[in-house]
Every structure is written in C-alpha cells, then in structure tokens.
Amino acid sequence: MSSEPALGFKSALVTGAAGFIGSSLVDRLLSAGVRVLGYDNMSTGMEQFLDNARADSKFTFVRGDLLDAAQLRESMANIEFVFHMAANADVRFGLENPRKDLEQNTIATFNVLEAMRANGTHKIAFPSTGPVYGEATIFPTPEDAPFPIQTSLYGASKLACEGLISAYCEGYGMQAWIFRFVSILGERYTHGHVFDFVRKLMKDPSTLEILGNGRQRKSYLYIQDCLDAIIQAITRADGKVNIFNLGAEDYCEVNDSVKWITMHLGLSPKLQYTGGDRGWIGDNPFIFLDTARIRALGWKQKTSIREGVLRTVDWLQNNKWVFDRRT
Amino acid sequence: MSSEPALGFKSALVTGAAGFIGSSLVDRLLSAGVRVLGYDNMSTGMEQFLDNARADSKFTFVRGDLLDAAQLRESMANIEFVFHMAANADVRFGLENPRKDLEQNTIATFNVLEAMRANGTHKIAFPSTGPVYGEATIFPTPEDAPFPIQTSLYGASKLACEGLISAYCEGYGMQAWIFRFVSILGERYTHGHVFDFVRKLMKDPSTLEILGNGRQRKSYLYIQDCLDAIIQAITRADGKVNIFNLGAEDYCEVNDSVKWITMHLGLSPKLQYTGGDRGWIGDNPFIFLDTARIRALGWKQKTSIREGVLRTVDWLQNNKWVFDRRT
Numbered sequence: 001m002s003s004e005p006a007l008g009f010k011s012a013l014v015t016g017a018a019g020f021i022g023s024s025l026v027d028r029l030l031s032a033g034v035r036v037l038g039y040d041n042m043s044t045g046m047e048q049f050l051d052n053a054r055a056d057s058k059f060t061f062v063r064g065d066l067l068d069a070a071q072l073r074e075s076m077a078n079i080e081f082v083f084h085m086a087a088n089a090d091v092r093f094g095l096e097n098p099r100k101d102l103e104q105n106t107i108a109t110f111n112v113l114e115a116m117r118a119n120g121t122h123k124i125a126f127p128s129t130g131p132v133y134g135e136a137t138i139f140p141t142p143e144d145a146p147f148p149i150q151t152s153l154y155g156a157s158k159l160a161c162e163g164l165i166s167a168y169c170e171g172y173g174m175q176a177w178i179f180r181f182v183s184i185l186g187e188r189y190t191h192g193h194v195f196d197f198v199r200k201l202m203k204d205p206s207t208l209e210i211l212g213n214g215r216q217r218k219s220y221l222y223i224q225d226c227l228d229a230i231i232q233a234i235t236r237a238d239g240k241v242n243i244f245n246l247g248a249e250d251y252c253e254v255n256d257s258v259k260w261i262t263m264h265l266g267l268s269p270k271l272q273y274t275g276g277d278r279g280w281i282g283d284n285p286f287i288f289l290d291t292a293r294i295r296a297l298g299w300k301q302k303t304s305i306r307e308g309v310l311r312t313v314d315w316l317q318n319n320k321w322v323f324d325r326r327t
Numbered sequence: 328m329s330s331e332p333a334l335g336f337k338s339a340l341v342t343g344a345a346g347f348i349g350s351s352l353v354d355r356l357l358s359a360g361v362r363v364l365g366y367d368n369m370s371t372g373m374e375q376f377l378d379n380a381r382a383d384s385k386f387t388f389v390r391g392d393l394l395d396a397a398q399l400r401e402s403m404a405n406i407e408f409v410f411h412m413a414a415n416a417d418v419r420f421g422l423e424n425p426r427k428d429l430e431q432n433t434i435a436t437f438n439v440l441e442a443m444r445a446n447g448t449h450k451i452a453f454p455s456t457g458p459v460y461g462e463a464t465i466f467p468t469p470e471d472a473p474f475p476i477q478t479s480l481y482g483a484s485k486l487a488c489e490g491l492i493s494a495y496c497e498g499y500g501m502q503a504w505i506f507r508f509v510s511i512l513g514e515r516y517t518h519g520h521v522f523d524f525v526r527k528l529m530k531d532p533s534t535l536e537i538l539g540n541g542r543q544r545k546s547y548l549y550i551q552d553c554l555d556a557i558i559q560a561i562t563r564a565d566g567k568v569n570i571f572n573l574g575a576e577d578y579c580e581v582n583d584s585v586k587w588i589t590m591h592l593g594l595s596p597k598l599q600y601t602g603g604d605r606g607w608i609g610d611n612p613f614i615f616l617d618t619a620r621i622r623a624l625g626w627k628q629k630t631s632i633r634e635g636v637l638r639t640v641d642w643l644q645n646n647k648w649v650f651d652r653r654t
Contacts, residue, residue: 095498102437106487110429133474134493146471147460149568151497156490160433163483166461170478171422241476 007235009080009123011035015066015112016086018045020188021127021223023053025083028227030056039075040086041065046325049188066108069115076115081234082124084112087158089191091131094153105157106164113168125177125234128162130219130247130287131155132180140290143180143243166241175240177233182247182287185308186223187315190322193218193254194309197261198316199323201269208262208269210254212276217286219251222308225301232299245289252305260309265317334562336407336450338362342393342439343413345372347515348454348550350380352410355554357383366402367413368392373652376515393435396442403442408561409451411439414485416518418458421480432484433491440495452504452561455489457546457574457614458482459507467617470507470570493568502567504560509574509614512635513550514642517649520545520581521636524588525643526650528596535589535596537581539603544613546578549635552628559626574616579632587636592644 012029016022017038023046029036030053038053038061053059064071066086076082088104109126116124132155133141134148150156165176183192200208229246237244262269291301303311316322339356343349344365350373356363357380365380365388380386391398393413403409415431436453443451459482460468461475477483492503510519527535556573564571589596618628630638643649 094494098437098441098495098498102434102491106433107429110425114425144473147474149570150490150493153491153494153498156487156494159490160483160487163477163486164429164480166477167421167480167483168425171425171480243476 007032012081013037013079014083015039022085023049024223026053069111073115073118076119079121084126091154101153101157106160109161122174128158128180130182132159140288142290169241178243180245182219184226185220185312189312194312205267209272211274214255216254217251219248219288220305221248222303229299232297236297244294245291247289251288334359339408340364340406341410342366349412350376351550353380396438400442400445403446406448411453418481428480428484433487436488449501455485455507457509459486467615469617496568505570507572509546511553512547512639516639521639532594536599538601541582543581544578546575546615547632548575549630556621556626559624563624571621572616572618578615
C-alpha cells in the first residue's frame with residue numbers, strides 16, 4: 001500500500017459507525033487503507049455490524065453520544081475527514097417525539113461541526129435526504145429544484161443540518177459533500193418498507209398489512225451503489241459545498257416490492273391496505289431524484305431496485321437476529 | 328368596537344415584544360383591538376418601546392426566555408395567534424458565537440411550536456430573512472427561487488425555523504405565515520447600517536468608516552410598510568404554509584444611504600472604506616426580493632428607501648438614549 005491513500009486522506013471519523021450505512025462505509029474506508037475511528041452511542045447500532053471492522057487494526061471504536069460535546073471534541077483529534085452518518089432515521093414516528101429530530105439531527109450536527117472547528121478538521125460528508133424536497137413538483141427532482149416547503153420533521157431537521165454545514169463551510173473554510181438520499185437498502189438494512197414486510201411475513205405468512213394504498217412510488221438505492229457514489233464524489237468533486245442527489249434511475253410502487261418479496265419467499269399472503277395515497281402523515285407519496293450531477297462524475301447505478309430488494313430479503317432471512325433487536 | 332376584531336382573532340402572543348419590529352407590531356395589534364401578551368427576555372429589548380403598550384389595558388407583559396420551555400408553555404394558554412418575532416438578529420457576529428443562532432433561533436422556535444402544540448394554538452407568523460436565499464442567482468429573487476445553499480449561520484438558522492414551522496403545519500394541523508424580510512428600518516430601529524453610520528457620525532463627524540467597498544446593494548423596507556404587509560397576509564392568505572417575500576420595489580447602494588444620511592445631518596465626513604465586495608464573511612453582496620406575491624394581495628410599498636432612511640435618522644437623533652443602550 002502506498003503512503004498516500006487512494007482517497008486522499010489517512011484518517012476518518014464515522015459517526016453512526018454501527019448503523020446500516022455507517023458500518024458499511026467503515027468497511028469500505030478500511031479496505032481503502034484509511035484509519036477509522038467509529039463513534040456510536042449504540043442506541044440503534046448493532047455490535048455485529050462492527051465484527052469485520054474490529055478485526056482490522058486500523059479501526060478504533062468509541063462508544064459515545066453526539067450530545068456529549070466534550071467526548072466528541074476529544075475524539076475528533078487528528079481526524080482529517082468526518083463522515084457524519086449518525087441520525088435519527090425514524091422518519092415515520094417524528095410526530096410522536098419531535099424533540100428527537102431536533103436533538104439527534106440538528107443539535108448533534110452542530111456539535112460535530114463545533115468539534116471539527118475546535119480540532120481544525122475541515123472536511124465533512126453528510127447524508128441528507130430526499131424528503132428535503134417536500135412535495136416536489138419536478139420529477140426527477142434536481143438539486144436546484146424550486147425552494148421547497150418542508151412536510152416532515154425529519155426532512156426539516158436534515159435541511160437544518162445542510163444549512164449549518166454550508167454556513168460553516170462559508171464561515172470557517174470547511175469543505176462539505178452533502179448527499180440527498182432516496183431510501184437505501186441491502187445487507188445490514190434494519191428499517192423501512194422491505195424490513196417491515198419481511199418481518200410481518202415471518203410472523204404471519206397468510207396476510208400482509210400495507211400502509212396506504214400500495215401505489216406510493218419509491219426509489220431505492222443499493223448500499224454498495226450508494227457507497228460507490230460517496231467515494232466518487234469526495235475524490236472527484238472539489239467545490240466548497242458539493243451537493244448530490246443519490247438515487248436509482250427508476251422507481252417502483254410499494255406494490256411492486258410486495259410482489260417481488262412474496263414471490264421470492266414463495267408466499268401468497270392476503271394483502272390488506274390501510275388506504276390513502278400515503279403511508280402516514282408527512283410521508284412523501286413520490287421521491288424520485290435526478291442523479292445527472294453524480295452521474296456526470298462517472299458514477300453509475302449497478303444494481304436494479306428489484307435486485308437490491310431481493311438481496312435485502314436474502315440478507316434478512318440469513319440474519320433473523322436483527323428482528324429481535326428491532327421491535 | 329365590534330365583538331369580532333378586524334383581524335379575525337382576539338388574542339396574540341408576541342415574542343420579542345420589546346424589540347424593534349416586535350414592539351411596533353404590538354402597537355398595531357393593540358390598536359386593532361387584539362389582547363396582546365408580550366414575551367421578551369429583555370436581553371436586547373428596550374423598556375421604552377413598551378411605553379405605549381403599557382398604557383393599554385389589553386396588554387400584558389411577561390419577562391421570560393424562550394429557552395424556558397415551561398414558562399413559555401404557561402404563557403401560551405388561551406392564545407389564538409403567535410407572532411414569533413424574537414431572534415438573534417445579530418447577523419454579522421454569527422461566526423464569533425455560532426451557538427447563539429442555534430439556541431436563540433432554532434431551539435427557541437422549536438420551544439414556541441411545542442408550547443403552541445401543548446395549548447392547541449394553531450396560527451403563527453414568523454419573520455424569516457432574505458439571506459435564506461444564500462448567494463441568489465435570480466434578481467429580484469422569488470419565493471420559489473432555486474434551492475439555495477446557505478452562506479450565513481443566521482440565514483441557516485432562519486431556514487431551520489422555516490422548516491420546523493412548515494413541518495408542524497403539516498404534522499399537527501397548524502397554519503403559518505412566513506415572511507422573508509429584507510432589512511427593516513424606521514422608528515425604533517436599533518442595529519444595522521444606518522444605525523452604525525449615525526452612531527459613528529455622532530462620535531466623529533469628520534470621518535466615516537464603511538465596511539466593504541460601499542457598492543454593496545441593499546433593499547430596505549420601512550417598518551410601517553412591513554407591518555401593513557404582515558396584516559395583509561394574515562387576513563387575506565389562507566393556505567397551510569403562506570410564504571411571502573417582504574421588500575422594497577427598488578434598492579440602493581450602501582454609498583447612497585451614506586450620502587442621504589450625511590446630507591440630512593449636514594455633514595461632509597471623509598469616507599474610509601475597509602474594501603472588498605462585502606462587509607463581512609457571509610454578508611450577502613445583494614439581497615433584492617421579488618414581492619409580486621404579497622403585492623398580488625393588494626399590498627403596496629408606501630415609503631421609499633430614501634424616505635425610510637431619513638425617518639430613521641430623524642428618530643435616532645430624537646432618541647439618542649438608544650446609543651447608550653447598544654454598545
């Protein structure tokens with residue numbers, strides 16, 4: 001291995017390191033020769049997701065909370081690049097506890113930025129989300145779509161984080177890569193439609209309850225395609241604030257994924273729809289992002305939505321323990 | 328006075344009630360027959376600005392901090408409409424203490440929304456700001472301009488508030504009127520260009536230091552025109568989230584206002600420019616908003632920028648005590 005790692009930096013801190021996307025990213029960074037400090041409060045992280053990383057001497061883990069500003073600041077010492085993947089990702093239940101999005105997303109991100117500033121760390125990658133576009137009027141939705149009106153506390157908190165990060169770049173000379181994700185799935189996926197469907201079918205293969213009318217259109221991206229895009233962006237885009245949509249080239253209906261999943265599992269459940277054109281208040285009926293900007297950097301989606309869904313189902317079947325950990 | 332007030336509500340809570348815009352709004356609401364509860368922590372508010380209100384039996388004042396969620400919740404009882412005017416408006420010094428914008432704008436607004444939710448209060452008016460458009464690419468800038476990138480902590484915090492308010496409207500059935508202001512001036516104006524210039528000239532009429540090159544273009548709106556627009560909007564627009572730019576039909580250069588002020592004061596100071604195309608890091612070189620949306624409701628700017636500047640200078644000359652209170 002050369003002394004100059006391929007990614008252009010030697011050390012990284014990954015928040016949410018024991019989560020779905022965080023732990024997958026940790027593995028990627030380690031195999032690229034980067035020294036990684038994983039930071040996670042293990043509130044939803046999975047110890048098992050770090051098995052691979054822990055076998056690598058370049059990996060260190062800190063069990064810490066992002067609301068503990070002192071511990072975070074200390075952990076940031078000698079870090080070149082921050083991947084701030086930790087978040088309250090429980091989009092659906094935002095209305096039951098609005099403080100969660102404020103604290104775990106907005107305030108936590110503020111603490112990350114302050115820890116970076118205190119340590120002279122200048123580079124940050126941040127996963128934002130398609131719901132920041134609110135009820136989009138243009139499909140596929142480009143990064144410079146008309147100024148949106150927020151419809152979910154989750155989207156609003158991610159937009160607040162984007163704003164903080166961008167202002168820190170302008171004010172303190174930092175550099176950021178912000179990714180607006182569609183839903184990501186694949187190995188280690190632990191929440192969302194596919195997870196819920198597989199869990200329900202394991203409990204009762206005869207019926208499947210579907211939130212809404214099943215006609216909600218969704219665009220999913222496979223985790224390794226997502227990580228390819230992040231790596232592509234941080235090595236090829238060099239603006240002050242680099243914003244990229246990350247999504248699939250196509251979309252499916254919830255009904256499509258139901259069909260794929262049930263066929264793959266060899267089941268024919270009776271489908272029960274709760275009705276309405278969205279799954280819950282604030283659910284976006286359609287998120288479909290224009291990815292021309294990231295594709296212009298050479299990135300290409302390799303895994304179709306269907307294939308991504310099936311790999312996820314396979315992984316869930318082989319890792320049933322995750323259902324016990326998530327209630 | 329009829330039993331049904333002209334504005335459609337009988338009680339209002341005004342945060343930042345002792346501030347420039349807040350206290351001017353309090354006076355307007357009282358003269359429209361509304362029972363007003365003023366809420367202010369008096370960190371920058373002026374006791375004198377409430378003299379008029381205190382003479383009205385419909386006015387009550389609570390000295391309270393928006394970070395004191397319990398007191399705020401209690402004060403919100405039986406309130407129909409909230410005018411959340413309190414903010415850290417010290418745009419320029421955001422970089423010296425970034426926590427201030429987070430706490431006094433984002434978290435304070437969250438507390439206001441939670442207090443409303445706890446009390447079943449559904450309507451909120453909120454002053455956002457032109458800087459949420461970042462470095463705008465379209466002039467005059469419309470409300471649905473391309474999705475902006477934030478350049479100041481102040482703009483980022485106001486955008487975070489807009490997002491929270493909009494998500495609460497969607498999730499909890501609230502209704503909001505959000506106003507993106509240019510700089511407002513007039514009687515009770517206590518910070519910004521004109522204030523700084525008059526203060527400097529009172530101290531030393533022979534020279535005037537001007538941040539930047541003086542070519543920064545600015546659009547100012549006179550306080551009574553601003554209040555006209557707010558009243559027009561809340562009585563005529565009835566959407567879920569109503570967003571309006573509020574600004575003047577034209578703009579001036581900082582050099583123009585310098586000329587008007589010095590001529591009005593009969594002074595010929597030597598002008599010293601600090602140089603550069605913006606006053607400070609994160610300063611927007613040009614904010615000029617498209618006000619077609621509010622004009623379509625029948626609103627019209629009555630006072631020119633020049634007239635607004637001169638009225639401000641007159642007021643400052645007649646109220647020199649404000650310079651002792653603001654250091």
